[in-house]
Amino acid sequence: MLDQTGIARFAEKHLMPDRVRVTRDGGEDVLDPETGRLIPGHDTVVYAGRAGLYGRQERIRSRTGREGAWVEEVRPAYRMLCPLSAPELREGDTVSVEQAVDGHALGRTYRVTALDEVSSLPVLRTVWLEEHNRKASA
Known part of the structure; x- marks a missing residue:
């Protein structure tokens, strides 16, 4: 019998060298009783820990205009691997890279674009991302 926990430990050690923080939008605005103004609700940290980020390219074909000409576009996309112990992430959650092998x-920051993938042999979580904010390095 295949030992899933051994594979999961291997994946965490060798495929998840970075550290991320995943936050979820705080939801509705909250009334500040001192000023009487609405302030944004606090974001909630839903996961902070190990992860691995892996880039890939998405090819998208779509029709444009009335002529219906097909246009092919290549966009960067990312896959994030997390331990099974990480909670399920939601579309729109924000992923911030806090430590990384690649400086x-x-x-x-990235936005979660799809719910976690599921598998008959779960050893890690796979989440699809798109880049949200890229700060140029000095």
């Missing part, structure tokens, strides 16, 4: 990844 160019530090400070970048």
Whole structure:
């Protein structure tokens, strides 16, 4: 029998070298009783821990205008691997890179674009992302 926990430990050790923080929008605005103004609700940290970020390219074909000409576009997309112990992430959650093997990844943020993938042999969580904010390195 295949030992899933051994594979999961291997994946965490070798495929998740970075640290991320995942936040969820605070939701509705809250009334500040001192000023009487609405202020944005506090974002909630839903996960902080190990992860691995892996880039890939998405090819998208779509029709444009009345002529219906097909246009092919290539956009960067990212896959994030997390331990099974990480909670399920939602579309729109924000992923911030806090530590990374590649220094160019530090400070970048991503948006979760799809719910976690599921598997008959779960050993890690796979989440699809798109880059949200990229700060140029000095």
